[in-house]
């Protein structure tokens with residue numbers, strides 16, 4: 001730390017991203033897609049587009065917001081785009097809870113929520129999950145605080161039903177409810193249609209998981225025009241060009257290619273189910289994940305030891321050294337071949353202990 005860092009940020013504990021590596025490994029640690037992006041993405045990144053990079057990107061992001069709006073049956077003034085959904089979450093938590101507001105979220109959830117709360121001066125309540133890692137909806141009914149929930153939750157993979165989400169949103173009319181649907185494409189029940197019914201709901205999504213574009217950094221939020229206007233007010237006060245021209249073009253092409261992505265998502269879900277069965281046969285306890293990762297634990301071998309041994313074999317998975325989940329592993333669903341290699345490697349490791 002230098003002598004110059006503001007005292008306000010001295011105690012900040014930053015978010016720890018999953019490791020990115022250059023050597024060849026089986027990478028199942030950051031919930032990326034095993035598939036390349038749609039060929040239509042490559043097709044729009046033409047020389048003509050590159051030649052125009054001397055110009056600023058469109059701060060209104062019209063092309064991308066229109067494409068997203070069309071996909072979800074909303075108007076483009078209900079769409080806000082960010083540099084990854086992290087950017088959208090940051091603007092939302094800053095805008096609706098910052099400088100002394102109140103926010104609550106599940107105790108075991110996406111690690112960035114407490115970090116944003118801290119940096120924006122938000123009073124955060126982290127609400128414990130039930131023993132089976134599910135969210136108790138009653139904890140959020142009439143909460144009278146802003147709420148952020150990942151649905152499906154991470155790293156547990158468990159999803160709330162549409163009815164339960166509606167109960168939460170409808171019972172907190174004077175607070176913002178942010179439903180973080182980063183993993184929703186992998187078979188949860190989206191609450192997206194509720195954005196037209198409730199003016200206090202913001203649903204966030206990302207291109208990083210289902211759309212194989214983690215490296216592009218694009219996410220979005222859909223909510224009432226008033227909510228989106230507020231987010232834009234913050235964006236224009238902080239970073240008006242928060243998406244670059246290449247990202248705008250590529251993401252607009254991706255979101256329109258349902259045929260390509262439906263097929264890839266179906267493959268990931270199929271592989272998730274198959275691998276879960278295989279892990280259960282090996283004695284693992286796995287949650288009923290509705291996401292592109294598996295959350296698993298075994299009585300035969302501590303999670304930390306298994307993660308280290310898999311690493312020696314060139315397979316990266318995510319281990320969280322945190323209370324209540326320190327015997328669990330979060331395993332991204334990779335290609336069918338890579339998941340078979342994972343299962344075979346786990347078998348070998350368990351046989352050795």
Ligand code: PMP
Nearest residue numbers: 084085086110150182206208219
């Ligand atoms: N929400 C959740 C629950 C996540 O796990 C992630 C990925 N780390 C994000 C949001 C942010 O994803 P991105 O910024 O890549 O859109």
